[in-house]
Amino acid sequence: MALDLMVAFSESPPPLDYVLPNMVAGTVGALVSPGGAGKSMLALQLATQIAGGPDLLEVGELPVGPVIYLPAEDPPAAIHHRLYALGAHLSAEQQQAVADGLLIESLIGKCPNIMNFDWFDGLKRAAEGRRLMILDTLRRFHIEDENASGPMAQVIGRMEAIATDTGCSIVFLHHASKSSAMIGAGDQQQASRGSSVLVDNIRWQSYLSGMTQTESEEWGVDDSQRGYFVRYGVSKTNYGPPFPERWFRRYEGGVLKPAALDAQRKAKGVMQFKRSKGAARDKL
Numbered sequence: 001m002a003l004d005l006m007v008a009f010s011e012s013p014p015p016l017d018y019v020l021p022n023m024v025a026g027t028v029g030a031l032v033s034p035g036g037a038g039k040s041m042l043a044l045q046l047a048t049q050i051a052g053g054p055d056l057l058e059v060g061e062l063p064v065g066p067v068i069y070l071p072a073e074d075p076p077a078a079i080h081h082r083l084y085a086l087g088a089h090l091s092a093e094q095q096q097a098v099a100d101g102l103l104i105e106s107l108i109g110k111c112p113n114i115m116n117f118d119w120f121d122g123l124k125r126a127a128e129g130r131r132l133m134i135l136d137t138l139r140r141f142h143i144e145d146e147n148a149s150g151p152m153a154q155v156i157g158r159m160e161a162i163a164t165d166t167g168c169s170i171v172f173l174h175h176a177s178k179s180s181a182m183i184g185a186g187d188q189q190q191a192s193r194g195s196s197v198l199v200d201n202i203r204w205q206s207y208l209s210g211m212t213q214t215e216s217e218e219w220g221v222d223d224s225q226r227g228y229f230v231r232y233g234v235s236k237t238n239y240g241p242p243f244p245e246r247w248f249r250r251y252e253g254g255v256l257k258p259a260a261l262d263a264q265r266k267a268k269g270v271m272q273f274k275r276s277k278g279a280a281r282d283k284l
Contacts, residue, residue, distance in 0.1 A: 019132055019169040020046065021059050022204065022240030026167045028159045029204030030138070032192045034176045037208045038230055040074065041254045043134050043173055044082055048090075050132055052097030056089055057232075057248065058258045064101065065131025070123075072107040072140035079106060085253020103130075107140070114141050114158045124161075127168035135159075138172040138198075146194030156201040174198065176207075191235070205236040211247075219247075219261045229259055 017025040033039040042057075047067045049055055055062070071079060083104075087095055113119050127133045135141050144151035159170045177193040191207060192199050199205060211221065211229040221229060233245030249259040 016239055017063070018240065019050070019065075020062065020171070020204070020206075021243045022234055022237040023169060023171075024203065024239045025131065025169050026163050027203045027239075028156060028163055028170045028172075029202055029206070030172050030174050030192065030198065031206050031208065032174050032176050032235075033208035033230075034210065037210050038248075038250060038254055038256060039173050039208050040071065040136055041082055041086075042208055042232065042248075042256055043136060043171070044069065044079075044086065045256060047102055047132065047134055048086065048098045051101030053090055053094050056255070056257060058246070063131070066101050066103070066129060067132045067134070068103045068105070068126055068130050069134045069136070070105055070107055070112075070126075071136040072110070072112055073137055074106065075108055076106045079104060082254060085251075085255050088253075089255060112141050113143055114155060115144065120158055120162075124166060127162050127166040127170070130166070130168045133162075133168050133170045135170065135172040138174045141172070146198070149195045149197045152195040152197040153201055156197065176209075199236065202236070203238040204234065206232065206234045208232050221261070229261075230256070 019025040020029070023029050031039050031043060045057055046059075046062075047069045049057070049059075050062050050065060051067045052064050090098065112123075114123060123133070138155075139146065142151075142155050144155060146152060159172070162168065163170050175193045176191045192205070209231045211219075211226045211231065213223065213226065215221075215231075216223055216226040216229075219229075228250045230248050230250070231245055232248055234243040237243065247259040247261050248256040250256060
């Protein structure tokens, strides 16, 4: 349907509806990270928050609505472990709210393919009436060459069709390229593995990146503890202001919570400042 330009010129538009930080409802986005960084747990925690749970990540208030999470590479036992760990951080009322608002169905071994009509139709029906659908991971939902721009444009197009027709936002989890992971560039838009279409044709992309050795030195984190810290941010947003990145720390079961690294760095800076003053006095 064509836009009425005179109405658009003269009437104030309604405020944008964000399903995730700076991600407009009814659009397609991605969460990109190297394998094992914790993106599945992060996605699960975001899903539980939108479904009615608490903001454990402190990403800000998000409108509540039904969510469907479709993991296609983890067995139900692994998901059960994550839910059990996460449940320890929720009250009984919050657990019930999440149970009512979040549907999780493991598709491991079922070979979902969004380019197949039956799978496309099934995913579209699953998205109806929901605020968010999470596909974990992208590689498990198609059989195309991820380095080929044409097939990847069609895969993204299928997701856009579902999002547009149902109003349900879709976030697919995706792996970072090996090169970006090796050089610690996981926070860049082009960290995404495969064709640039996977970045260019979506409206929102976030990242989860492990702490590098340089970052551990900067933030005063012992190298033996570095693997517990990950950095989260939004590398592409078409419909909102920049989202300030933040550090998370992994706790038992992989649950992510905000890390208080600012205080550590400030304390370290004060200690260095005191040492420098003491050294200066010794020279006098």
